[in-house]
Amino acid sequence: MKDARTIGVFDSGFGGLTVLRALVERMPQARFVFAGDTARLPYGSKSRRTVARYAAESAQFLVRAQGAESLVIACNTASALALDAIQDAVPVPVLGVIEPGAQAARAATATGDVLVMATDATVQSHAYRAACSGQGLRSLEKACPLLVPLVEEGWTEHAVTEEVVRIYLNELRGEAEAKGMLADTLVLGCTHYPLLRPVIERVIEQMPRDRSAIAMRVIDSAESTAEAAVRLFDADGRAQAGAAGAETEIRCFATDSVEKFERLGSRFLGRPVGKVELIDLGG
Numbered sequence: 001m002k003d004a005r006t007i008g009v010f011d012s013g014f015g016g017l018t019v020l021r022a023l024v025e026r027m028p029q030a031r032f033v034f035a036g037d038t039a040r041l042p043y044g045s046k047s048r049r050t051v052a053r054y055a056a057e058s059a060q061f062l063v064r065a066q067g068a069e070s071l072v073i074a075c076n077t078a079s080a081l082a083l084d085a086i087q088d089a090v091p092v093p094v095l096g097v098i099e100p101g102a103q104a105a106r107a108a109t110a111t112g113d114v115l116v117m118a119t120d121a122t123v124q125s126h127a128y129r130a131a132c133s134g135q136g137l138r139s140l141e142k143a144c145p146l147l148v149p150l151v152e153e154g155w156t157e158h159a160v161t162e163e164v165v166r167i168y169l170n171e172l173r174g175e176a177e178a179k180g181m182l183a184d185t186l187v188l189g190c191t192h193y194p195l196l197r198p199v200i201e202r203v204i205e206q207m208p209r210d211r212s213a214i215a216m217r218v219i220d221s222a223e224s225t226a227e228a229a230v231r232l233f234d235a236d237g238r239a240q241a242g243a244a245g246a247e248t249e250i251r252c253f254a255t256d257s258v259e260k261f262e263r264l265g266s267r268f269l270g271r272p273v274g275k276v277e278l279i280d281l282g283g
Helices: 017-026 048-065 076-089 098-108 120-125 127-134 147-152 159-178 193-206 221-233 258-269
Strands: 006-011 031-036 070-073 113-118 138-143 185-189 217-220 249-254
Touching: 006 017, 006 048, 017 031, 017 221, 017 258, 031 048, 048 070, 048 076, 070 076, 070 221, 076 098, 076 120, 076 127, 098 127, 098 185, 098 217, 098 221, 113 120, 113 127, 113 159, 120 127, 120 138, 127 138, 138 159, 147 159, 147 193, 159 193, 185 193, 185 221, 193 217, 217 221, 249 258
Parallel strands: 006 031, 006 070, 031 249, 113 138, 113 185, 185 217
Antiparallel strands: none
8 A cells, every 4th residue: 555645634532433434434545653652641621822832742653654635623622722733843734623513514504503413522612603603603602511522432322322412402402492593503513422323323313393384404523524634635546446355454542551552553553552651742
């Protein structure tokens, strides 16, 4: 695969492996290098300046040490707080996860009203609100802090998780209706949440429809980011076409907890992550 396009994927942890999974499905002939800054997570508790420095260091590692020709920032916090800093730090095209999610919402909605489930840090940044506004949409964001630990515990189909999802969605829809919104689209604004998509869609189906009887479409930002990456990074189709049966090359790096990464990563990637290599990006 010496002629394969090399795409770098970065996250503060390993949730971004859901984005990598979607990328591999669409560009199986690419070579992927993934970096998880597990030593310095969570990024959500850090200042914008610190997040920008950490993210830029990971981006430079992927480009300078691993030869990435383009980067996907598979981290909502880094996409919200540090996308400009990353773009300034490396001489390759950079794609975050927030704009593709907003663009997919624009394509999906009939009413122009969009709901967003995300982590507290992403909600506090109001990055999705800004991105949706740029698409001419009204949006309402809600922090759902219990969902990430439930996913990492492996409780993606647990009754407790379904009830937590139901509570969050009821609260979110209630807040939207109080604002006069007719939301017909829900954006999953965290890279952990794709693993909960079946539960979320099941709960939505069970909820009573609002006065317009509209259905709710779920936007998986991992899927929309991968679609955007194909358009931006692979216009010539070099990463999509190749020898039949060729195995996609994936290398994973982490700044700490490689054993946990190897143990949980396959759940997010949908295949074994293989041997995760430990790297040191500084303090």
